[in-house]
Amino acid sequence: MSFKVQTFNQIAERGLNRFDPVKYQVGSDQVEPDAMLLRSQNLHDCVFNKNLKAIARAGAGVNNVPVDACSKHGIVVFNTPGANANAVKELVFCALLLASRGIVDGMRFAEGLTDISDSSVLAARLEKEKKQFAGVELYGKKLGIVGLGAIGSMVAEMALALGMEVLGFDPALSVDAAWRLPNQVQRMESLQALLGQADYVSLHVPAIEQTKNLINAENIGSFKKGAVLVNFARESIVDPHAVLAALNAGGLARYVCDFPEPEFRGRKDILAMPHIGASTLEAEENCAVMAADQLRDFLENGNIKNSVNFPPVAMPRAPGTCRLTFTNDNVSGVLGHVLSVLADLQVNVVDMMNKSRGQLAYNIIDMEAEPSAELQAAVAAVEHVIAVRLI
Numbered sequence: 001m002s003f004k005v006q007t008f009n010q011i012a013e014r015g016l017n018r019f020d021p022v023k024y025q026v027g028s029d030q031v032e033p034d035a036m037l038l039r040s041q042n043l044h045d046c047v048f049n050k051n052l053k054a055i056a057r058a059g060a061g062v063n064n065v066p067v068d069a070c071s072k073h074g075i076v077v078f079n080t081p082g083a084n085a086n087a088v089k090e091l092v093f094c095a096l097l098l099a100s101r102g103i104v105d106g107m108r109f110a111e112g113l114t115d116i117s118d119s120s121v122l123a124a125r126l127e128k129e130k131k132q133f134a135g136v137e138l139y140g141k142k143l144g145i146v147g148l149g150a151i152g153s154m155v156a157e158m159a160l161a162l163g164m165e166v167l168g169f170d171p172a173l174s175v176d177a178a179w180r181l182p183n184q185v186q187r188m189e190s191l192q193a194l195l196g197q198a199d200y201v202s203l204h205v206p207a208i209e210q211t212k213n214l215i216n217a218e219n220i221g222s223f224k225k226g227a228v229l230v231n232f233a234r235e236s237i238v239d240p241h242a243v244l245a246a247l248n249a250g251g252l253a254r255y256v257c258d259f260p261e262p263e264f265r266g267r268k269d270i271l272a273m274p275h276i277g278a279s280t281l282e283a284e285e286n287c288a289v290m291a292a293d294q295l296r297d298f299l300e301n302g303n304i305k306n307s308v309n310f311p312p313v314a315m316p317r318a319p320g321t322c323r324l325t326f327t328n329d330n331v332s333g334v335l336g337h338v339l340s341v342l343a344d345l346q347v348n349v350v351d352m353m354n355k356s357r358g359q360l361a362y363n364i365i366d367m368e369a370e371p372s373a374e375l376q377a378a379v380a381a382v383e384h385v386i387a388v389r390l391i
């Protein structure tokens with residue numbers, strides 16, 4: 001059995017090395033791939049080949065993947081939860097400091113004194129002027145975190161360690177995420193309440209319909225005067241025009257983000273980085289390895305871990321068995337129908353598993369012997385079956 005994996009973007013070598021070259025052809029030039037492995041590549045206009053079974057996003061956000069269309073075609077979409085969270089947390093720490101101290105302006109000023117060649121004259125000038133670059137400390141200030149998942153919870157821990165007070169808002173918090181959260185985080189009942197109290201607000205929500213322009217012209221006035229907004233989540237979550245208006249009016253003091261806009265250029269109150277939140281050696285390796293391992297287990301065994309559209313499914317393989325997997329619309333009777341097809345073909349089932357998520361159901365069936373050639377087509381012909389594999 002061999003598979004083709006088409007790659008997009010810069011995928012860390014350690015992840016690519018997880019694919020055994022005997023079983024896998026991996027690269028950006030693969031055509032009709034079984035799977036795609038990518039980072040921020042936009043797949044919304046991509047036409048998927050019939051052979052495509054899975055897409056792995058080496059990272060957290062899947063807004064660049066048409067997940068609903070993938071579900072319709074039975075394509076499993078994976079991401080790598082938490083694998084780059086530490087990298088983002090560290091850059092948020094940097095953002096808080098950049099927003100609070102005269103770091104950027106002070107360094108630019110010192111660099112710009114090119115006409116002074118005498119070091120004692122230079123030192124005297126810097127000492128005289130440094131009062132322009134004084135700032136405030138993070139200790140004792142309030143940080144409001146919107147979205148308390150993998151990144152938000154790490155940012156909360158970091159802020160508490162710095163002596164900040166932490167307020168959190170996350171109406172969709174999972175039980176696992178709640179367990180991870182330090183108990184000193186003060187739960188806010190609404191975004192409005194958080195914005196009204198925080199000195200710094202950091203956004204860590206996914207880019208979905210409900211979070212589009214989460215920070216907008218209506219609520220930007222709720223920020224404390226002089227507050228700082230930090231956005232290392234996604235561009236679409238903040239309305240840039242609302243931010244510019246609040247900065248111009250003196251409501252917001254600074255906006256630090258990972259998503260530059262043309263209108264941000266030349267402004268001292270905006271610090272915009274080129275989407276580098278996850279760009280560390282460690283995060284890139286973590287994401288690539290996790291994504292590659294998830295793809296391999298799915299392609300070779302049909303197991304599913306960390307999918308954003310399919311249920312988690314893992315079944316150990318009994319020696320000497322042959323595995324059938326199929327995806328179907330989550331309606332009653334499909335599994336029974338497939339089992340009767342197997343019975344008609346005299347196939348003995350050794351083990352099986354059936355799980356559903358939303359509109360989809362996914363099944364693994366281990367069979368005693370190699371089935372006859374017509375089995376795959378017979379299962380594919382069952383009403384509501386979307387995709388079938390024999391592995």
Ligand SMILES: NC(=O)c1ccc[n+]([C@@H]2O[C@H](COP(=O)([O-])OP(=O)(O)OC[C@H]3O[C@@H](n4cnc5c(N)ncnc54)[C@H](O)[C@@H]3O)[C@@H](O)[C@H]2O)c1
Binds near residue numbers: 169210211
């Ligand atoms: N700048 C970067 O390079 C970079 C790197 C990693 C992730 N990200 C972005 O950060 C996002 C969060 O990453 P994560 O790993 O923490 O994801 P996560 O899924 O672990 O956490 C997201 C949290 O947001 C919460 N949430 C959803 N809707 C909300 C809303 N309306 N209000 C408040 N909370 C809400 C969820 O309940 C969840 O707890 C990603 O989706 C991605 O877009 C950016």
Ligand SMILES: O=C(O)[C@H](O)COP(=O)(O)O
Binds near residue numbers: 039060278
């Ligand atoms: O959602 C993510 O994981 C980040 O935005 C990272 O994107 P990148 O992999 O393109 O750096």
